[in-house]
Amino acid sequence: MKKSLNNGLKRSIKESTVYYLIMAPFMVLFFTFGILPILASMVLSFFDYDMVSSPIFIGFDNYIRMFTRDQAFFGVVGTTLKFAVLVGPGGYILAFILAWMINEFPRPVRVFLTFIFYVPSLVGNALYIWQIMFSGDSYAYINNLLISFGFITEPIQWFQNTQYNFILIVIIQLWMSMGMSFLANIAGLQNVNTELYEAGAIDGIKTRWHELWYITMPSMKTILLFSAVMQIQTAFSMGTLQQTLVGYPSVNNSVDTLVLLISDVGTARYEMGYAAALSVFLFVIIIIFRYAIGALLNLVGKSDR
Template sequence: MAAKANAGVLHIEDDKFRYTLREMKRSSGLYLMMTPFFILFAIFTFVPVVMSLPIGFTNFNMVQAPHFIGLNNFYALFLEDEVFLKAVQNTLIFAVVTGPISYILCFLLAWLINEMPGALKTVFTFIFYAPSLTGNIFTTWQLIFSGDTYGIANAYLMNLGITKGAIQWLTDANYIFGVVIVVQLWMSLGAGFLSLRAGLQGIPRDRYEAAAVEGVKNRMQELLMVTVPAMGPQMLFAAVMQIVASFTAGDVGRTLTAFPSTDYAAHTIMTHAFDYGTIRYEMGYASAICFVLFGVMLIANWGIKKLLGRYLD
């Protein structure tokens, strides 16, 4: 920085400014190339994230102009809205359970696939990625966990004599959370998984040769001494992908169980925002909810980078 080297010398600061302007002019072609992407990015990602705080300070129903009410929405959220507290609790439990499990699954499965011969690698990668690829197919789980005797789970459990009557998987508050976790884990092998698969495939062979010379004998040692240290960047990318997936889970619960679910058992911050934003049109309140979610995700992201950074660098 110029300020560091020549603090207080005004004309140098001025030169620096003019230099920047000249550089910007010289790069006008590059700016032009970025324009289409960044205009859409600004409208659909940047503005929505940044505006969630100011709109969260208002009462806004999309018809009348927003009306400033200070911190009232946030007070209401944390002090009065019991459903929100339940949603926060669910989201955190959900993130703490599915986040690490799905992350470990992504890594373990990617690693195990990499131990297989060539053609099998391709086949297994396709099979494991298929649920992410087909997306909306998770509604098929409705068939498996249907509450009547036509539900696959019920039919088989009853036929084998394990349960007596049909279990209401999707409406009994005792089962809802478990079912949603199973479905979420089922579809958790997404872009993060592909990134890890590719990273493993790209580790240079001579690292393994060198390790073998130094006395690394079995798979476990190979994994810990050679593979993991070479995979830092991919592991970080996969962690970010799993954070997003586990904090924004909501669609699965909302689609499979009734909305709102019994005792709000599958209610997450996302479903709560969905409720206020698209059903009640209390946009100020919905924005406040989104702002809390964005904050939690940024903190989780920062925490994961600190945690992984310590072990990987």
């Protein structure tokens, strides 16, 4: 009896060890490339560091510089937030509404429409199509079309013109943003228990909108939170699109985001301490948005009457 207890104990210890070991590769990589960058930024943000000489402690100077001496900072933060507010909630609502609209179709139609909406984000490099469609010369598709219909006489430099470039980037980003959150929404909608709808109908739910607000959305709250997280991640990591289509820096920082500013300060000017402080600022904004949206989602299904 004692021996078998001993064996049982040995076995669980052995199993725990194996469990720790199989977790280890992921955790080591995750720590090195996920957690460590954040910890390193927090520490480095108090230093002046150019990657050659050793870091010099300067206290809060990087943060003071950010808020008082950096000419570009407020413009870039403004642009980042403007993008985030349009692309984040915009993409989020679009991903939900489109998923909701195709939810009732029979399976083959639904799969086809899912494919149609998902394909722009699936083919990640398709943004070059927009570069060619909206190219600045008069042969480019959009300019050509507008000229031949007489709307404009001169070709427009779409991506350099501060009147158009911001909204164009927003449109292209929204075009590409029916991604993981869109798929999650479709799956979530499919899994809402239909008995709830029947019960709701008995309880006096009269319209589609009430059904959406009181039954559908509350039953998929966890999925709504997942897709919010995905959209926040996308909205604040925007940069490649701007860099490819407009270039950095843009006129009046019209489309420059924090991600681009950080990469310029860090990897082009090697002001790692300052780049770290800017990164910490970005991490904090993202966390704030995450919990603000979490709080908003708690209102889902609550009565306004």
